[in-house]
Amino acid sequence: MNLSDLKYLYSQSGNVKQIRDLLSQQKDVKIHLKGLAGSQLSFYANALYNTQNQAHLFIAQDKEEAAYLLNDLENLVGKEHVLFFPSSYKRPYQVEEIDNANVMLRTEVLTELNNNKNYLIVTYPEALREKVIDKQQLQQNALVINKNDSLSLDFINEVLFDYGFERVDFVSKPGEYAIRGGIVDVFSFANENPYRIEFFGDDVESIRMFDVVSQTSIGDVNKITVVPNTQSANEQSDEYKRVSLIEYIQTPIIWAKSAAHLLEYLDESYDKAKEIFERKKENSPLKHLPPEQLFVNKTEIEQLLAENSLIEYGLSAYFNYAVEFEINAEPQHSFNKNFHLFAQELIHNTEKGYQSIFLADSLKQTERLEEIMEGIVQEPEFEGKEIRFKSLYITLAGGFIDKQLKIACYTDHELFNRYHRFHLRDKARTKAKEFSLKDLNSLQKGDYVTHIDHGVGKFSGLEKIEVNGKKQEAIRIIYANNDILYVSIHSLHKISKYTGKEGAPPRIDRLGSNHWKKAKQKAKSKVKEIAYDLIKLYAKRKASKGFAFSPDTYLQHELEASFLYEDTPDQYKATEDVKRDMEKPYPMDRLVCGDVGFGKTEVAIRAAFKAVADNKQVAVLVPTTILALQHYKTFKKRLKDFPCTVDYINRFKTSKQQKETLKKLKEGKVDILIGTHRIVGKDVEFNDLGLLIIDEEQ
Template sequence: MSFKVLTRLVAGVSQTLELRTLGVAPAVSAALVAQSTAGRRILVIVASEVEAETIAYDIASLQDGCNSYWLPAWDTVPFERVAPSMRTVGLRLRALSALQEKSESGVVVTASVRSALQRLAPSALDLERFSLHVGSSLPQVELVEFLLRNGYLREAQVSSPGEFAVRGSIVDLFPPDADSPIRADFFGDELDRLGIFDPGSQVTIDAIGEYEILPAREVLVDGRLRAGLEELAERAPVLGDRIRELLDGTSADPAESLLPLVLNHQATIPSDLLDEDDVVILAGGALLEAESIRLVADELSMTQALAPTWGIEATESTAGLLASFDHISESPAQSVLLTDDGADPHPLRIDHRDMTGFVERVGSFIRRGFRVIVTAESQARVRALTATFASFERYPIAIGADADPPETAGLYLLEGVRLYHSFIVETAKLVVVADTELVRPIANPRTPRRSPRTLSSTLDDLAPGTLVVHETYGIARYQGIVSRSLAEVERDYLLLEFGGKDKIYLPSDQTDRITLYVGGEDPALSRLGSREWSQQVRKARRAANEVAQELVVLYQKRLVTVGHAKEADTPWQDEMESAFPYELTPDQVIAIEEMKRDLEQPIPMDRMICGDVGFGKTEIAIRAAFKTIQSGNQVAILVPTTILAQQHYDTFRERFEPYGVKVGLLSRFVSGREVKRLKEELRLGTLDCLVATHALVSKEIDFKRLGLLVIDEEQRFGVQHKEFWKTRHPDLDVLTLSATPIPRTLELSLVGVRDMSLLRTPPLDRQPILTHVGPDDDAAISEAIRRELIRGGQVFYVHNRVRDIQSVARKVADLVPTARILIAHGQLPEHELERVVDDFWHRRADVLVCTTIIESGIDLPSVNTLIVDHAEDLGLGQLHQLRGRVGRSGQRAYAYLFYPRTKPLSVIALERLRTIVENTDLGSGYRIAMRDLELRGAGTFLGQRQSGHMSAVGYELYVRLVAEAVAQMKGDERIEVAEINIDLPISYSIPVSYVEEETVRMDLYRRLALACTDAEVTELAEELIDRFGPHPDVVANLIAMTRLKLTLIERGVHEVGSRRSARTGGMEVFLRPLELRPSEEVRLRRLPSRPSYRAIDHEVVVPFRPRDDLLALVGEIVMGSPNSRS
């Protein structure tokens, strides 16, 4: 997004400067060059990826109409058996395509020196594109051939970038540079419809008129690369099998791994894509050259370590992916060297921790006649900056993003603009301050990409061999969907295997009758015909009633307690919330609405926010706290670690400071004198919000008007900690946050005693973390750290024993001598630990060797590799939380979990590590909590009295029994789950020819079975057409059957079937029971189908012929009775 005021400022500056000698302020320098060289291609080269990304963002803001792109380097290294992430590929392809198209408005591409020197594959030098236009003549096969030729993988369903699917007339595809996948619907050889769809729901969300498709991969095994691979196979026979797999498309290894050995050219962007009309801007020539030399050496070291894994000799002659710096210095493009010898414009260095010094510098600039412009993205930041300059001689002047630039000296606040880099232009008497440099570092700008929800169904993990619970028949093993044909009627069934090899073919429209089995032990399969299952359910129901009595006491106590009803949102609440720099996910929006509704009630709130690591729970807590404070109450925030306490303190203080809200911190970082002051301010009510560790649980702490308790990482606290303040303040509102909730907490939520909000949508651009589990491996540790350093990132190395953590740090130093290493653990003196965290935060070190103290609290976008030794000693929840510390920036992240080679693992430890590897999907915290329940036993969480019954019937059924008992004791109206058996000679199914993937078919069957209204069925029917095309007859029958089923349930009918008439010998349909009054009976007999009614058993019978539409016939009978016409 560009801002006219900034563009006009740049235009004014350009008149005062010589563009051949500019200072090292890459963003504004590039904007100056772009403005004076319209239509040219400009390559900006900087030292690091972090700089490149933020500078590309700033260039777009500074220059109106400029096409600014970031070209990231690959997030992998040669010979690594992992392809670059699709996000990286998409960004690179978008930038390469822009360079090759030569836009009339010009193109600016910003790259790190590593990215600029990366050698390009032949396919990247000449990208193939494919244009889609609605209404154009286009055979579907041409699009499919393009996708196959350009690296797209054909799947049954598109969910990730680089995939495509074909279903009849529909082609779904997800270009790597797209924010959302694309759906193209053909009518013959014409493109009839084009739209974008949600990869989670698979439903089209918007129509578009045209789209240009780029390849899915930068490196394609096409004719140009194929020759190089064949030549390599002859030169290195040891690679023969792997190369043949690459050539025929069956290799699990990406072509990128071997690219350095295959390329017979040194093509790079500066040397091969630019010409003499273009410009290369170098942000410090000597610095970049030195960095390139280091990168080439590091890559060579990595290459030599990884090459032997392919059977290649680790010699110095092994090729690398990076070209020499000569490719930049000898580029045909014109060079502009940014120097640090005082030339304009140059960067303005700001320390966000010294705001007093910053204010003094601003005053000095203004006295010298400078215009000082401070950007402020939100109204809240304008308010905060106004407060910062409250003692200033002149009041700051606010200007809009589209205003004319100021011409006189003074302090100006530019609202609605975000910049990442501050700069000064001495000759133009101008200082521009990026607001982002005045606060703690935050994540870099990200191109939003729609993220699917992650907890869409309780049967997501259903696969053949999975244990399930059928509410009537008991525990069985699911063996898949099977099609059966009986008397020319074909349907799909779920095959369930019970004890004694008994089997049941469950009709696909009854999938709502089964749930996954979750329990603390491996149960025996139930035997059909035995009374054992009904007895187990009866015992579990009695136990559930006992538990329900306790829970209802808690619930009723909460209902009769008068709480603090908070006020409706104030203008300041809206303003503070608008300062949040990211887009809320749909689940966050719902959770915030639910939380505010609770707070505004006179009943104490008890709500849990359940969401995976990094899914946005803290933002909900911030809004709840501010709302409470605006209503005149105090807030306590209980957290498990000092590091998390410090982080929350910084975050809450930063967000609340513009509004005069006072935030305090209570942890071991705080001195005794400060603790005494905090206690006094809490007692007097002058402290509004306190962030604290376990020290909060003390009778010495007393609040004047405590209104809200926030418990973060709920699973880390014992019952006594959580209940301490609830007991002292029964009217307290409580908000609990958890990524891996303990089953006892889930139980309270699921049965209605505690309210729960689920955050199921991952943040935009978050990627699953690649997780490796294996025995200790120094070579792997060295490779992991070196790879991260080459990417310009940082590493967490977790060793959870303080006694020998120093020796582990020395080992890491020996493995990677160039790495800067710090040590952090809970026994460090408070100021030293604070210094270590601050140094690592500001990237003064590369590797933090630490204990699990980082499990909660350090959120650094630059940390994308986690190494854990002795992982077998950690719990599942701990491992999941630790893994959540990386991958928070959108970059590909890695987690290495090692165990000793010489130590045999216990079965439980082995299963824990296997579970963490199998659950790498975003939002897997809930599944991990359930698996932890199984591994550790239900008694650990629910108490021994409940655990046996839960194991006997499964967690989900047991919780449902408790919920039913609670509802009954609360006096809620009991809604019976209606069971109806419809057995008509009609074929209905979702055939494989229509929906190929069994898990998708299963999900659709279940959603249809759970549909409660005609509107839901209509929505599903439309979704099927949108995703898979027109309904085949059997699908249309299934939808009509589902609609009919809802009508029959509404009328109280339990059974519909067909039989041969004993009186006429013909076929007839029967329905029962259908209770009719005499007048209704008369009306029924007048229907054209001539039904009969037997009042004694309320049965309706109607004859039919083979060609009759039975669904319409039954519908006529039911709809023909007056009670159905409501």
């Protein structure tokens, strides 16, 4: 069974067919899905979305629940069909607490709904309480620019100013625009990236999307829509008509876990908004609109819930005349990493005619489970029994057992007791080497910068220069002999802030000289020399005889799968590289680098356990006494369910305790010893040392 088969199974289920008929026959039907478990809701939503020519609005209990639901729907229906509608601020009338990234997401949703009505929109009470601009007014207040249009720069400047956009040198966030000669950069509230419009006279010659950090182009477009911040920038203005999100969508199918909880929250938050408004009216010099123009109240939403189709999936229905569907299901059972218990359940599922499905978003998790099951099935108690399950490469928030369809879905994070993170769109973008606007704004005149082609010079500020008869902003860099280089902002990627030996000023290069070219060539030669020495060193190491560790056992897979968090790609790669080196017949020498909290210790624990599994001992050398104790606790906690003895030695232990530890170490009764330089003392004897781990912490 693949994912399409599973979705088809739900689309053809009796419950879905009946609900589909009710929604088609009545525009304000009330339905109660009682007993949904795990991520079952998403399968029902997917089945109904594909047959109903309407938008679906999901109102979760809070932002976290909304985020998990959003991810489930994106995985089942497709990201292109799902929108997330967040709140723009935390408290009413607190303009300084507005989240511009969320304002942009809200405006994007409204713009998308103008173009296509049939979306799945996920939101939560805090976001729903804020009214939005009326659809007709949003269309009237949008500036549409097409390639080859005839528009004057003065007209665009005037319109953007009227929209409340701020004119800046370089755009960096929504609501900003910049004009340099015949180039206009604008960051609309309806788009994730800003646009660069190039004019030839009054004709729009080209429109390009560009990266806000590097200022480099991403791709060409033929048409853009510039939308102002209609959500919060006009909080003091009553020129806009505002409506609830439900009214804006127009006759959506509404999904809510609890309409009663939603209405209770809206009632309380509306009362708080009225209190804050009264205080602001007396103490604030700004004119604020009354709550009824900015926020929805309980009565409004209650009326809209009554007028539209509503599907509730909580414990009880708000409307007592709702048609109830009893869903015979239960959440995924808790196994507490007891894979023998899980294996028994899989066998029972097969005997009862259930299909067992393992949901994981990575191949490595599936392989780990398969190898663990292969190890278990060889044990005497499982002899002659078959463990069956199908793996699907998809992640969902919660597993479930559907007794009506005889399907048992198990998620990898619940099975392995790992933390499952939700993913919301991140507006932050960073690029390690490129010169960003943040760097540019932080530069002072006289700071050293490096141009990839011309070398080291001094930053001398921004200057407007004339290029082909048009004024443009450029970065001014001074080189030796007071030579000046102007760098267009379109070439920001060629500049970086100078980094060198602290306290020693660099040599300023001369434009047109060969010094910079020679310096780059010299650096390349040095790199080649270092590479040659390293190759020579590792050739000797490869020729040496070492111990080749065995391939991973099912215990190794069980340890790695039991990690609380999902491995990062780098963490997974580092682990695989280390283990691959350990399995080779020559000594391993590998450096694992990473910032604090990036999972280096977990990589070390996995490598250490692999050595212990082959009856070898491990020494962990750390720089401080405190760190020795911390690592001991970490190793001990991670390996407590496995046949592995961990001990440590430092000055906190008495002489008697140290002697006892060293005695066990010599006898081979201690598998992993953690300590400072004390563990390399002459009196420290290992029975069979196989791996040395050094935590440099530098």
